[in-house]
Amino acid sequence: MDQAPVQKQVGTGLPGPYSVGRYAGKLQDWMRERARVQLIGEVTGVGRSKVQAYFELRDSDGAIPCAIWLNDLEKAGLGDGSLRDGAEVVISGGLDYYPGGGQASPNFCFRATHVRLAGEGDLIARLEALRKQLRSEGLFELQKQLHRPRLPKTIGVVTAETGAARRDLLAGLQRRGWGGQVIWGFAPVQDRHAAPAIGRAVQDLAARPEVEAIVVTRGGGSLADLWAFCDETLCRTVAMLRVPVVSAVGHERDKTLIDDVAAVACSTPTHAAEAAVPLDCLAARESLERCAVSLRRAGEGAIGTRSRHLGALARGPARALQRERAALNQKIREIRAAAERGLADRVASQTRKGSVVLERARKRAIGADMEKRRAALRRAEVALRAHEPERTLERGYALVEGVDEEPLTSAAAAAAAGEVKLRFADGRVRARVSGDGDGDDDRER
């Protein structure tokens, strides 16, 4: 900048002072030399003059005043009323500065030469950048680490008061048989006021000690409609809450940033009801009934089984004794049978042995005895022969016999017989006894 031909100010040491008009002109030149870019944001405070439209373009981080000549706006081909508060637009242009004049006020703005409504692609690109940023800060994990009670007694819900999402959520809760307490935090769910209002509602609900889970829900729409749920400030707020948040924004294909930071993301309000109250109360009651029955059976069974077992044990000794007795009797029978078999065998064996011995003895005895007997017989034969009457008769003696040939061994017997037989060695002769003298006389004669 050219040095002004004025005296140097003493004290500050800065150059100048300069003429403000010239300075403003130089500032305008400098700004217009800045790079031309595209900006995306939400339109607010739309106004028009005879030659241009002006508005602010803002997002959660800041805002910038913008202006577009009406002829450029017409060339953009937006429909009537498209440039309105809350519209997400992309503008192309660069910095501009109007230095003003003696009567006119200066003005700074982003001079747009083209404007279009933001498309899905623009929003998705912004969303992805935010998503990347928040993920890198670890904000996606904080909520997911929170404990979610299976049976909360109080839940908070942030949604539009008149939306279908409210009705669907209630129906989902009732289908699970849940009849706890719902605290509604009603908030707009679609415009630039939505995100701050939703943020305040979730914070207020989280501050209540009885609230155990918070549901944030709304129905489907375009990404632009759901853009409030991609608000960076809202998402940072949700991520830092100590109460688990269940998000159910849009439909299954809609993936907003609040879904990323929430503890659970659901595709519908009905699913959000299931996530907020994980326990199906109706099924839980049935399950509890079964548990109670199992416990009762286990208790009764434990006693019944054991008492039967004890009974069996009590009868055990008698049974054991009976078994032992039977076993013993069996052994005795076996022993007897074995003994009998053994005795018979031994007797037979002994008999066989005795027979053999006896036979041998008999044979031995017979041999020796026969010799003796033969010798004795021979001696007896000799002795007998010596005493045979015939041997005496052969020597000349006669034997007196009766007529019946019985020997008469006395004189009296012969006298009494009268008639006798005299037996000689060569035969018998009859004789008559005469005389009546006694034998003494005869023997004396």
Place this chain on the structure above:
Amino acid sequence: MATETTTVSDSPESYEAAVERLEEIIDRLDSGQSGLRETLDLCREGRELVKYCAAELDEVGEGLKELRLDDLAARLEVGSEPS
């Protein structure tokens, strides 16, 4: 001898803790490995847990109650919020 687990908790810290313990008890009883004393202790503890869980379910079984956050905030401001 196996160690018998007969820890009796006076008051479960939550419904899910009670259900988890109840499932442990049922599994233990179903295994048939618990002795008589342990079985009776487990049954007693289980009955207490069933009673606790039923009471918890009863608390959310009497019909949905709806409140508005702004009403609660207003009551809080005038100090008339019901407990």
